[in-house]
Amino acid sequence: MELEQSRASLEGNGLRIAAVSYDSQQTLAEFARKHGIGFPLLSDQGSETIRRIGIFNANMAPGLRSYGVPHPVEFLVASDGTVVRKYFVPNYQHRVAGSAVALREFGTVSADAPTVTLEAEALALQIGFPAARVFAGQELAFFARFALEPGWHIYGAPLPGSYTTTAITFEGPHVGEQRLELPPAEMRNFPALGETLPIYSGSFQAMGSLLLKHPLPEGKLVLPGRVSFQPCSETVCEPPQSLPFELALTVEPFVVSERDAKRVQAPGSNRS
Numbered sequence: 001m002e003l004e005q006s007r008a009s010l011e012g013n014g015l016r017i018a019a020v021s022y023d024s025q026q027t028l029a030e031f032a033r034k035h036g037i038g039f040p041l042l043s044d045q046g047s048e049t050i051r052r053i054g055i056f057n058a059n060m061a062p063g064l065r066s067y068g069v070p071h072p073v074e075f076l077v078a079s080d081g082t083v084v085r086k087y088f089v090p091n092y093q094h095r096v097a098g099s100a101v102a103l104r105e106f107g108t109v110s111a112d113a114p115t116v117t118l119e120a121e122a123l124a125l126q127i128g129f130p131a132a133r134v135f136a137g138q139e140l141a142f143f144a145r146f147a148l149e150p151g152w153h154i155y156g157a158p159l160p161g162s163y164t165t166t167a168i169t170f171e172g173p174h175v176g177e178q179r180l181e182l183p184p185a186e187m188r189n190f191p192a193l194g195e196t197l198p199i200y201s202g203s204f205q206a207m208g209s210l211l212l213k214h215p216l217p218e219g220k221l222v223l224p225g226r227v228s229f230q231p232c233s234e235t236v237c238e239p240p241q242s243l244p245f246e247l248a249l250t251v252e253p254f255v256v257s258e259r260d261a262k263r264v265q266a267p268g269s270n271r272s
Helices: 002-012 025-035 048-052 098-106 258-265
Strands: 019-021 041-043 073-077 083-088 115-120 123-128 138-148 153-155 167-170 175-181 186-190 195-201 203-212 219-229 241-251
Antiparallel strands (some): 153 195, 219 241
């Protein structure tokens, strides 16, 4: 479902989408019709292709309804068949959002994307998600655009304990694993301090990801977060800053195929 929502932004960047499942052609056709899926759903009954490309979920024992299911993975494949990138999540309840792929590969952000702008000391910062609509169990991407006034810097890692590393952290019970990916820091020597430290200056962008736990109630979801940093110049260091923020998302209904629904409801079914 989320891939269908992200299809326009992905296809707008020249990608074409197809999904491979262990379900029958009839099951996939009914699912596509019911949910308005506009890209091909390919049937791999027997999981031959799933095995060949190395994503067969061996945690499911023979005899279970779930036997043959693949690990959730998204491949970016060039026109010559070369796999350019692989987005892999080991749990079948989790998926990398299509909007995350569009952001990471092309920098695409939808017109209704939720963003927040923070300003403090010598720093202006915009944080946002690439799309407003999400599903439980998705790994989302977020972006952070930093702009520092001339002559000022903030710190990267690793750092001595007397300095504050730049960090963005989402909080609350709905957030699972998360990470922030800052660009490489500049190593700058500070003669007055007798130290060489990793810093960021000027304007730069970071990327991050976070996993929304499953299940989640449908409707509005407000995710609180916090930005930590320490602005310094060549002559002065301000106290460490910790700025709170909030970003609002809309959680869509979690949709599975009828076969998956029966698998989840079956007594004694195995869930990875």
